[in-house]
Amino acid sequence: MDTEAPQRTRATFVLPNSPRWVDAVLGDGDRSRSAMLNQIVVMSVVLVVAAVGLLVGLRGDAVLFFVAVTGVFLLTGAAIIVPWGHVPPRWLAVIPVGDIVAIAIMRTAEPAAGFGLLWVFPVIWLASGFGTAGWIGGMGLSLSAYAVVEATTRTAPSSFGFVLLPLLLIAVSTSTYLSSRRANAQRLLLDRQATVLTQSLERARRHEQVLTEALDRVDFGVVRIETDGSASIINDAHARLLRGSRSSAAPDVFTADGASLLAPEEQPMARVRRGEAFSDARIQVGSGDDRRVLSVSARRIIEPDGRDSGAVVVTRDVTAETDASRERDALVSSVSHELRTPLTSILGYLELAIDTPGVPEAALENLRVADRNADQLLRLVGDVLAASSQSRSAAQVTVAPEDVDLAELVNAAVESILVSAGERGITIDVSRVEPARAYADPVRIRQVLDNLLSNAVKYNRPRGRVSVATSVGDQWAIIAVQDSGVGLNEEDLGSVFQRYYRGVAVRDSAVAGNGLGLAISRDIVRRHGGDITVNSVLGVGSTFTVTLQARRPGGS
Structure with a gap:
């Protein structure tokens, strides 16, 4: 997967004062289409004016007037026919400049008809399509034509009318130029943003493709569950693992030992959709030779604001391990x-x-x-x-609980371990052992104490210390065995009660062990309705705490 940080594209643009701006903003097809549309507008207005002239009659030079109209038509034909995409952009200015000349001729032929207003169209074209040069050139050419026509026709217009038309041309040209600059600046910015967005989408598409290919090549299933329960990502391995029997599209799902069917609402995916998170949930898919034992783990995805946004489910095939x-x-x-x-x-x-x-x-x-x-x-x-029992309970032991004093059991267990502790110079502190009644099997609890004290001595430092304490409350009696030994790391803390497991520090020591004592001790305590826990710091020591019922269940 591409781990390189995506480059951030900054949208910057410059508005040049040359016609190259037009070429940058408008493509070849846009330039031809713009020339055709602008000229058709000018031709349409001139055509209407010519038709009106024919109807009402022209008092000026009719021949000169229609020569100018013919010129506009010819310019329109050129705007349509010429492939402006293959011509330098500057040549396109010939059309509106020709329109200014043609309108000047029309005004010369009929000075009193007000044809000078038609200069607005080519002036707008030049100001919007050719930047600063078109704006200044259009105003200058139209005003010059106006001045020449006024000088040659020797008409005596009112002072107001003489000033109004130039002011109109200047205002229209300037307004068009400024609006065009803003519009083209926005268009350039949008084009840049569209380019950045396209690049981002393409990059996201490539990353998604790489992620999909990577997920499809791993041998464990991965599923992304959304908040509505739908699966947005499913790799090939997940579908393959859950396929089960080759002859069944919907295989049965059993408990890990394959003894009983698993109810649909208790299956891992149903639990995930209910919002649960779990680790190493074992199920069996299919039966017979096609069975698969799967380990399913689900982790919730929590957003920075604390909102649950779904889960990721990982499925592994642990058939061989099982x-x-x-x-x-x-x-x-x-x-x-x-x-x-x-x-x-x-x-x-x-x-x-x-x-x-x-x-x-x-x-x-x-x-x-x-x-x-x-x-x-x-x-x-x-x-x-x-x-080694294959049933769900690791230790097939029976317990016969009765009312006992845990202090007596502790003192007896300590007495039996004193010789081993003395050989290593280890001190056993029983100053905090006090009478504590509990409802427990004395033989089995003695077995637990023997194991805890044996471990505390075996895995302690020479001349170390072991401290034993008892206490009792309204509901629970407690035995705590603390040592100054090698301790356990985070990994060991999560696995120390598993069968055959020996911690990292324990494996590195020369002390022999089979990794069964703590597993059996926990099973014994749990059969009493209690539990055994451990707190440890690597290199400092460990404290094992046994919690038992203080009195017979239901008794007073």
Whole structure:
């Protein structure tokens, strides 16, 4: 796409004093048409005058009068026949100059008839069509002809009549000249503006063509929805992605898992037309081998004045990603199932060995270490198996909530992590832990606390600090775990609770992890009707906040 800033064209013009002005303003066809029309007007008036002269009779020289009339007719024929577009513009002045001479002859032939008024027509022509030269030349020639005729005919007109005609010619010529200049200046300005507008339209057309070609070449769909719900821009990819089955012009739209049809009012485009904005809404178009899983995102377009002017909808084909994720989950689930059985057996035999009488103390200690690690491995396998479930809930866990004191659960979890924290010199502050009753499953909440405290220690700085606090209100009980660790950036904050996700700073560290703990913890808390959130600053630390119901729903 052309990114160069459009050049701004400034409309400027100059009014020269030469006939080239006429050539700049009038084209070849305009000049010929102007000559013909102006001369036809002069001829028509002269024709009427000649007809009246014949009817009432001429008291002067009739022969000389009709010679002048014939000259006007000849000039009219020349104005019509001559291709003025191929002749220098100055030559066109011959016609009105000839008219002035012919009218002078008519006035000489009949001095008392007032034919001098006919000079107005050629004077107007010269003043309007030939600039300053035509204005001055027309006035000068007509006034000179008037003076010569008056001198040769030896008529004794009144002083008023002698002055009136020259004043009339001067006034008409000057007024016409000024009006013509204004009209031609406006015409030049309009022509320049029309040129600028034409260039802008052409540039906009080229940009639109480039944009259309670019949108048609990308592999994701783009749609521009106007405020009235109509689509002003639709690229080829959007139509192709929504086409679905090759045999159906209107494919069915399912939920992302393909289990149920999506109601028309719940489909992405219907939601956009209702004014909604969303990100990564998953749908399935078609079924069987022709199915497509699409990710649809919509962003509202807000004008500077705050007015909603529609939306842009982007559609991506994520079928391959979805299939790969399902295959991965299926593989992990299968492996996890296979691992649970031998691990359970190992734990059983370890417990039997520990309970066997006469085992030396050193061997018992080794057996207890093996038992703890095998138990940890079994819990990890359980987490992976729960997270790999293909249902909408990532963690297939059950909760049995009861009235518990969160302070007791926190203190127990802190006690279990003290050894790991001491190895890294990390201090755990529980000064803000106070009694806080909540309606929760103690086993599952302990699992959440173990995960949060484990992360706070693992991803902390050597000799860092972890602070735990509890509080309770009328409706909600809160647990907050704050650390001075590596922290999270903006991208991590939006993805930290996703399965298998590990933050940038975490990936750069040497600490191992599977990216499942936080995802499972959030699912556990949400099954309690609460939620878990995080606030973090990269390089400073993070604070995870668990919100739980303070009492049994519907209870007092």
